Amino acid sequence: xxxxxxxxxxxxxxAEDKNVKEITARIKNNKELRVYGYRLIKEEIxxxxxxxxxxxxxxxxxxxxxxxxxxxxxxxxxxxxTKLAELYYKEFQKLxxxxxxxxxxxDFGIVACATIHHLDLIVSGDEKTLKGNIALxxxxxxxxxxxxxxxxxxxxxxxxxAIGLSL
Numbered sequence: 001x002x003x004x005x006x007x008x009x010x011x012x013x014x015a016e017d018k019n020v021k022e023i024t025a026r027i028k029n030n031k032e033l034r035v036y037g038y039r040l041i042k043e044e045i046x047x048x049x050x051x052x053x054x055x056x057x058x059x060x061x062x063x064x065x066x067x068x069x070x071x072x073x074x075x076x077x078x079x080x081x082t083k084l085a086e087l088y089y090k091e092f093q094k095l096x097x098x099x100x101x102x103x104x105x106x107d108f109g110i111v112a113c114a115t116i117h118h119l120d121l122i123v124s125g126d127e128k129t130l131k132g133n134i135a136l137x138x139x140x141x142x143x144x145x146x147x148x149x150x151x152x153x154x155x156x157x158x159x160x161x162a163i164g165l166s167l
Contacts, residue, residue, distance in 0.1 A: 002162075004154075005036045005114050006070070007124035008044045008106070011063045013156040015054065019165060026163040027070055033163070037071035038113045040106045075113050084112035084142070091138035104129055111139055114151040123154045131155075 014023050027033060045067055048060040075081075085108035089101045092108075101108075107130040114122050124130045131153050143150045154162070 001034055002032055002121055003034050003036065003117075003119045004121040004123060005038060005110060005119050005151075006041070007110055007122065007126055007130055008041050009125045010123050010156060010159070011041075011045065011066050011070075013125055015059075015062050015066055023160065023163065023165065024066065024069065026165065030163060034072050035070045036117070036119060037067060037074035038110055039074060039076050040109050042067060042074065044106055075117055077109070078116070080116050081109060081112045084116060084146075084148075085109045087142045087146075088112065088135070088138050091142050092134055095134045095137055095141075097132075097134045097138070099129065104135075107135070111135075111151070115139075115143060115148050118149065119151050121154055122151050123156065123159050125156050127155075 014020055017023055027035060042064070045060065045063045048063065050058065050060055052059040054062060085105065086101070088108045088111065089097075089104060092099075092104070107126065110122060110124075110130065113119075122130075129135060136153070139150050142148075
């Protein structure tokens with residue numbers, strides 16, 4: 001079984017995809033996938049303005065419902081996750097990364113959560129921060145030093161292929 005976590009932006013990609021119902025059904029019914037949530041992701045979704053709409057729906061409600069529908073279990077923040085995210089950030093800075101920890105806290109927290117809980121895969125459309133070259137190198141370096149396995153990274157199109165939807 002593949003144990004995965006979606007970055008916040010993946011819930012938006014699913015919700016806005018023309019095949020939203022089929023994607024959701026295939027993820028939920030796939031016995032080879034188990035989707036996990038993380039409290040900081042749900043908080044990001046809850047921070048979407050209540051007035052924002054997508055088509056005829058309140059966008060925030062749409063994403064909260066999608067999140068709740070897809071995840072099997074939600075992880076909370078923990079001192080271990082926070083510490084690992086901070087180690088990623090220190091390594092990120094050492095490698096020349098310029099963004100603030102506040103800008104990267106959720107992204108690095110997602111990777112730390114996935115690493116600590118031995119998840120196989122992180123699905124994200126964030127090529128500049130969460131999956132940026134410097135960040136990927138930081139995760140790898142820190143995890144090697146700490147004898148941790150770095151999860152693999154997919155984008156939304158990879159996810160769609162994995163659940164049998166062609167492009």
